[in-house]
Amino acid sequence: AQRVTQPEKLLSVFKGAPVELKCNYSYSGSPELFWYVQYSRQRLQLLLRHISRESIKGFTADLNKGETSFHLKKPFAQEEDSAMYYCALKKNTGFQKLVFGTGTRLLVSP
Amino acid sequence: GAGVSQSPSNKVTEKGKDVELRCDPISGHTALYWYRQSLGQGLEFLIYFQGNSAPDKSGLPSDRFSAERTGGSVSTLTIQRTQQEDSAVYLCASSLVGTYNEQFFGPGTRLTVL
Incomplete structure (x- = not known):
């Protein structure tokens, strides 16, 4: 069975600090x-997907198959980045349901 | 164009009553999904419809939950004999069919069972 783990429920940083979810x-x-x-x-709403290899709103995420990780990173956090972030997985065959992690709340303080 | 819509936006009911939640997907999207968002539980898959295929009901938590999709468009999620643990936000999403197609989410229905 597929599983997604997001170990942090809350991540609190100051504006301009780097972020890794x-x-x-x-x-x-x-x-x-x-x-x-x-x-x-x-x-x-969708922020980004690994297959696109794109940067959205300054965020990037690299799929590391060896470590089975897909961490979300941004070098300089902004207050408007404060939100709930969910990592999700979908099999590349068969039914298309998303398996979500429990989410991480990012709080960016001024 | 219009996104996924859901109604009602909020529903308060008494334990033991039945409730119906409605989802209008984006026009042309043949795939439709229901998820449940509970406090501290994240998002949990409930059921998936795709075209005329048999739905994937593997996520429904009990036989009190059922869903149908009429005419390949609107879907209704029904919860019978509601329990307090059913309180959650119920999200609907739709997409085109295909591995790389984005799921677009509705605003959700917040269900509170007293």
């Missing part, structure tokens, strides 16, 4: 990994 997964096949974000009073 941790995500580890377990899956025997080749997964597709995502980061979803939920800002206050807004709906859950």
Whole structure:
């Protein structure tokens, strides 16, 4: 079975500090990994996916198959980054459900 | 265009009553998903519909939960004989079919069982 682990419930940093939100997964096949974000009073939305290898709002995430990790990083956090972040996994075959981690709340203080 | 919509946005019910939650997916999206977001539990998959295929019900927590999708569009999630542990935000998402297609989420229905 697939599992996604986000060890931190809350990550609190000051504006301008680097941020790393941790995500580890377990899956025997080749997964597709995502980061979803939920800002206050807004709906859950896709932030980035590993296959795109892109930087969104200054965030990047690299899939490390050896360590089964997909950590989300940003070199300089901004107050508007404060939100709930969910790491998610999807199998690359069969049914398309997402398996989510429990989420990490990022709080960026001025 | 319009995104995924859900109704009602909030529902308060008494223990033992039945509730129906509705989801309108994005037009043209053949895949539809229900998730549950509980405090401290993250997001939990409930059920998945894709086209005319049999739904994947593997995430439904008990037989009190059921869902249907009529005409390949609107979906209704029904919870019978609600319990307090059913209190959560119920999220619906839709997508095009395909491994790399993004799931678009609705705003959710917050269910409170008293």
